[in-house]
Amino acid sequence: EVQLVESGGGLVRPGGSLRLSCAASGFTFNSYEMNWVRQAPGKGLEWVSYISSGGDTIYYADSVKGRFTISRDNAKNSLYLQMNSLRAEDTAVYYCARITYFVGFDYWGQGTLVTVSS
Amino acid sequence: DIQMTQSPSSLSASVGDRVTITCRASQSISNDLNWYQQKPGKAPKLLIYTASSLQSGVPSRFSGSGSGTDFTLTISSLQPEDFATYSCQQNYGTPRTFGGGTKVEIK
Numbered sequence: 001e002v003q004l005v006e007s008g009g010g011l012v013r014p015g016g017s018l019r020l021s022c023a024a025s026g027f028t029f030n031s032y033e034m035n036w037v038r039q040a041p042g043k044g045l046e047w048v049s050y051i052s053s054g055g056d057t058i059y060y061a062d063s064v065k066g067r068f069t070i071s072r073d074n075a076k077n078s079l080y081l082q083m084n085s086l087r088a089e090d091t092a093v094y095y096c097a098r099i100t101y102f103v104g105f106d107y108w109g110q111g112t113l114v115t116v117s118s
Numbered sequence: 119d120i121q122m123t124q125s126p127s128s129l130s131a132s133v134g135d136r137v138t139i140t141c142r143a144s145q146s147i148s149n150d151l152n153w154y155q156q157k158p159g160k161a162p163k164l165l166i167y168t169a170s171s172l173q174s175g176v177p178s179r180f181s182g183s184g185s186g187t188d189f190t191l192t193i194s195s196l197q198p199e200d201f202a203t204y205s206c207q208q209n210y211g212t213p214r215t216f217g218g219g220t221k222v223e224i225k
Contacts, residue, residue: 044205044216044217045205045207047213047214047216059212061213102167103152103164104207105162106164108162110161
């Protein structure tokens with residue numbers, strides 16, 4: 001069974017940092033591209049970042065470029081999101097999501113809440 | 119960036135109703151369009167990919183159509199478990215943008 005489990009969310013002050021993790025199981029992690037998608041309270045889904053299966057291709061949404069860093073450790077079946085210079089508008093539930101070519105985001109984690117507030 | 123616009127933003131319907139949700143892309147995206155269902159406090163669930171392909175395990179009352187810029191998600195006979203928010207998402211370009219969502223509520 002495919003499982004994605006996020007962790008690392010919490011309350012952080014504006015300007016602070018947080019590192020999210022996503023532990024993957026039930027599939028060959030190093031064969032799949034991965035993403036982070038977020039959802040602000042009461043709002044729609046917003047794609048945040050993408051990383052290829054080998055980690056050599058990375059994309060970011062303009063809203064987080066230069067502040068967030070996506071990475072993965074295929075030996076540990078884990079995906080990460082390092083978030084720096086956090087702003088109030090980064091407050092959201094952050095989901096890790098697997099993407100399958102031609103299919104889309106086919107598996108999602110349960111999400112982890114990040115709250116940026118003083 | 120490719121903008122995705124859904125309509126309506128919400129609708130009220132009864133069990134057994136036929137429900138149609140539309141999604142429009144700001145440029146042609148061929149058939150690179152997916153639909154997701156999300157219930158409160160839960161992660162999104164993939165329903166339809168490449169505009170009309172049903173994801174494994176999804177009931178056949180869900181269907182998708184369209185290509186280019188205009189797409190439709192149809193629920194042929196609304197069931198109690200279908201009350202949720204539905205979002206479209208384009209897979210054509212980066213960033214992978216989502217529509218704003220359509221909340222389907224009980225009438």
